[in-house]
Amino acid sequence: MTGNEKKNICPLLKNPELYNPDTIDLFNNAKERNYWLPCLEQMVKKFVNKAGYLNPDDPCATEKAEMCFQKFHRLVEELSVDPSILKPLSVRTLLEFNEDNLRANNFKDPWLLQKERESDQALNEFEERIRYIDSIADKEEKWLELTKGVLAGNVFDWGAKAVSDILEQSQNFGLREAMGTIQKRPWFIDNLNAWITRLKKHPYKTSVIFVDNSGVDFILGILPMARELLSHGTKVVITANSTPALNDVTYHELNLYCCKAAQHCPVLKESIASGQLVTVENGQKSPCLDLTNLSSELCSLMKTADLIVLEGMGRAVHTNLYAKFTVDCVKLAVLKNEWLAQSLGTHQFSVICDFEHAS
Incomplete structure (x- = not known):
């Protein structure tokens, strides 16, 4: 599927007009937000230490992974002040941000x-x-x-x-x-x-x-x-x-x-x-x-x-x-x-x- 292809709704959904993929709304739930932001940040940071091992043919892997982490870290800091800057704010959209970030730094398939x-x-x-x-x-x-x-x-x-x-x-x-x-x-x-x-x-x-x-x-x-x-x-x-x-x-x-x-x-x-x-x-x-x-x-x-x-x-x-x-x-x-x-x-x-x- 190319990036320009029209996206389609699952034909098996009972009420597609009411469908919300996200189980937890991190924008409206501060307690969950205060847990998941640092939790996912820790996951992204952990990849920095593994990037070189997982990508031995890329001499810049660790450096690029650190850049990805810093960008994610900045997002977390901004969301801590204003959670409305990422809509919707959920585990799903935060993980999507991380994957987009990795691809933007030429990690085609880091794992x-x-x-x-x-x-x-x-x-x-x-x-x-x-x-x-x-x-x-x-x-x-x-x-x-x-x-x-x-x-x-x-x-x-x-x-x-x-x-x-x-x-x-x-x-x-x-x-x-x-x-x-x-x-x-x-x-x-x-x-x-x-x-x-x-x-x-x-x-x-x-x-x-x-x-x-x-x-x-x-x-x-x-x-x-x-x-x-x-x-x-x-x-x-x-x-x-x-x-x-x-x-x-x-x-x-x-x-x-x-x-x-x-x-x-x-x-x-x-x-x-x-x-x-x-x-x-x-x-x-x-x-x-x-x-x-x-x-x-x-x-x-x-x-x-x-x-x-x-x-x-x-x-x-x-x-x-x-x-x-x-x-x-x-x-x-x-x-x-x-x-x-x-x-x-x-x-x-x-x-x-x-x-x-x-x-």
């Missing part, structure tokens, strides 16, 4: 090296993961394992301090360890049984999945779930960001790793060849999701969908937590920020598995 390393490792484990899932005969147990895989995979988010601290301290933190980190059932929001009941009735016609992080999240979490839907005859549309944002999957990587995973999986290989598995860019440029700003191709594909899956804090908590749809919707996320978790009435690493029937 690419990290994403490649994690994705290659996850691909080495992919075949074993799908063999294990196929060994589960009970349908309810299988869908529980698939959902836990997506949730545990969603832990691998370099934008969350609680997670980046773990990943930097442990070289052996994988899907199994992440499963032990997240909340045990019953989850904070736990509608999995209702979704499984619906899945057992008849297959969905078309599922649209908005993906989050690369590596373990996408390859060992999302792809096995997509594969199971494909196995039951559902057309699966997987959609990713048009441009890089943190360690999120991009559209380019979506195609690359679907094809690589298909080398280990006949279901994926056949589905790609037949057009039953479709990949598409969503028009987004940040870790959050504004459903009024999608690519036209995605909106066209969504018109026949009867299931939408929103994965991750950026797409299902910071944005779209309260969004309603005309089709069934599943929101899957792990709350990797203690402040955010407490503001919702729970604790860090609590799980949101929210299923809502078409309304």
Whole structure:
């Protein structure tokens, strides 16, 4: 999607005229603003120390990252005095500002090296993961394992301090360890049984999945779930960001790793060849999701969908937590920020598995 292409509204929104992507309004909520401004500033500052390591071919990486931080810092100082200078003021718009700032300083994909390393490792484990899932005969147990895989995979988010601290301290933190980190059932929001009941009735016609992080999240979490839907005859549309944002999957990587995973999986290989598995860019440029700003191709594909899956804090908590749809919707996320978790009435690493029937 080019920058001049017309933006499109998600055709599955129940009340598009009332839709607001942002869960928290930082302009009108001073308490939340006083937390999130320094929190996000700290995230941007942390990248300065990693820029050289993540971009070894750029001798100016650290210097450029420092320039990006200083610009973000100035914005935070200005917003502390006058929060009306960024409208709307939200986690989403602040993260968009940061990504635009990085691109303006020629960071085309600053986390690419990290994403490649994690994705290659996850691909080495992919075949074993799908063999294990196929060994589960009970349908309810299988869908529980698939959902836990997506949730545990969603832990691998370099934008969350609680997670980046773990990943930097442990070289052996994988899907199994992440499963032990997240909340045990019953989850904070736990509608999995209702979704499984619906899945057992008849297959969905078309599922649209908005993906989050690369590596373990996408390859060992999302792809096995997509594969199971494909196995039951559902057309699966997987959609990713048009441009890089943190360690999120991009559209380019979506195609690359679907094809690589298909080398280990006949279901994926056949589905790609037949057009039953479709990949598409969503028009987004940040870790959050504004459903009024999608690519036209995605909106066209969504018109026949009867299931939408929103994965991750950026797409299902910071944005779209309260969004309603005309089709069934599943929101899957792990709350990797203690402040955010407490503001919702729970604790860090609590799980949101929210299923809502078409309304």
